[in-house]
Amino acid sequence: MINAIGGIGIFLLGMSMLTNGLKGIAGETLKKWLHTFTKGTFTSLLTGFLMTILVQSSTATTILTVGFVSAGLLTFMQSIGIIIGANIGSTSTGWIISLLGFKISLQAMSLPMIAFGVFIQYVAPSDFKKYGGVFTGFGLLFLGIDLLQKGMESAQNWINFDSLNTDSWLSVFLLIGIGIVMTIIMQASSAAMAATLTALFAGAIDFEQAAFLVVGQNIGTTATAIVASIGSSIAAKRTAATHLLFNVVTAVIVTIFIGYILQFVKFLTVALVGSFDETVGLALFHTLFSVFGAIIFVPFTKQFSMLLLKLLPEKANALTRNLDDQLVSIPSAALEVAYQTLLQIMEQLTDAILELLDAKKVTSSFEKKVRDVEEAILSVRKFLNEVQSDSTKLRNQHVAIIHVLDHITRLVSVLREQQKVEGIFHHEKLMKKWHKTLEQINESYASEEKLIEMEQVLEKTAHKIAEERRTRRRKYYERTAVRETKLDVAMSKVQALLWIDRLVYHYWRAFSRLVEFKKGAEIEESTNFRDVETM
Secondary structure (H helix, E strand, O other), X not given: OHHHHHHHHHHHHHHHHHHHHHHHHHHHXXXXXXXXXOOOHHHHHXXXXXXXXXXXXXHHHHHHHHHHHHXXXXXXXXXXXXXXXXXXXXXXXXXXXXXXXXXXXXXXXXXXXXXXXXXXXXXXXXXXXXXXXHHXXXXXXXXXXXXXXXXXXXXXXXXXXXXXXXXXXXXXXXXXHHHHHHHHHHOOHHHHHHHHHHHHHHOOOOHHHHHHHHHHHHHHOHHHHHHHHOOXXXXXXXXXXXXXXXHHHHHHHHHHOHHHHHHHHHHHHHHHHOOOOHHHHHHHHHHHHHHHHHHHHHHHHHHHHHHHHHHOOOOOOOOOOOOOHHHHHOHHHHHHHHHHHHHHHHHHHHHHHHHHHHHOXXXXXXXXXXXXXXXXXXXXXXXXXXXXXXXXXXXXXXXXXXXXXXXXXXXHHHHOXXXXXXXXXXXXHHHHHHHHHHHHHHOOOOOXXXXXXXXXXXXXXXXXXXXHHHHHHHHHHHHHHOOOOOHHHHHHHHHHHHHHHHHXXXXXXXXXXXXXXXXXXOOOOOOOOOOHHHO
């Protein structure tokens, strides 16, 4: 009993370390896969399948998918295919256990792997420590299975499934319920599957009982996504709903036709290994469960997505609805969502500035837009505070995003200054040129190529404004010295000019850092043409 419980705990720890290590190694690769290979339902399904096998976690695949849907890089319909594929990919753990776990001495293999993994984590450079986590995770996973096997040898003494006859619907529902509870308690379908396979191998349960436990575990695995979606973005809620409906509907259909399916499983198992191996058969049943679900759902992906979009419409704040706390565990996805959020904030600020220039006064609409941005800034700060980047490229992008946030914060402060209206009236020609530039920028937000072009335009504009500020400031003071202009008027014009300079500078730097994020490189802050007082 103690061995079994300890084995489950060590298995879960191993899965966690393995998944985190693989996510760290493959994070950027997964990101590129999602963006490149999800053009249709079949490719989306295949992508979800391969990604989950790669990181050994359907949850990691699901969270990364949510991030891309939130960032607008995937449609919700594409995400359905990925989630279905992830369900199929998650069955790979059962195959590893059934083919290796009961055929070789796991303890003899696991301990050297743990030792080697810990050694790497202690002595390797920071960028390579994640490889140590993978080795340690694999070792702990196999050690956990070994302890489970030893614990299950006496399982008949503390588990009695003899009274649960699978010919009775009451017993069937009870077995499914036990499977659900197992997964919820362990918070991992892989651990529940490992425990079921080990119990089957030890003879504590028979094959039919194990199959119904697996049906329940497939329903129970949706609990993690449901709990994680509470208080999260609408994209997370839709993803959780997709996961739930897919597994529940498939479970109902599989339960109804369980007799025929188990006969088919036995036939295939014999064809694969030459005789009926119950543990291999259960791994095959687990895979067929998800495959049957895919066959049922894939032809109706469009209708399914429309139903969920109708049931769960978008209600969140337009600027912060994509900031899902569940994404912070995958830095590449979290930073992508932060980038898209800040891009939307810049669009809104552009609209607000144009509205201020057109009206030549502070309107209620302008106030609302700026107030929404201020609230969004606080949300982005809170979100980024939880993200930890674990590679050089991600750290550079992370720093670029923080610079964007800093300059947007300063830009909002500039828009709150009293000189804004004076700037419009005192320097009308200058503001007209700025108005024209902003209109061009407004048309560039939909294209990365245009964003890069406009960044260069903004840099030239910022340099010109800085030069204008230096030249005009001296002229205003010279006119005051010869009493051509009153000192109060000159000071007011200078203050208005300084406001315009700060406005353009921080807008340019925020915009520039957004472009740098997409390039994946960090460039030192350019301040050689600035005066300290105008920052």
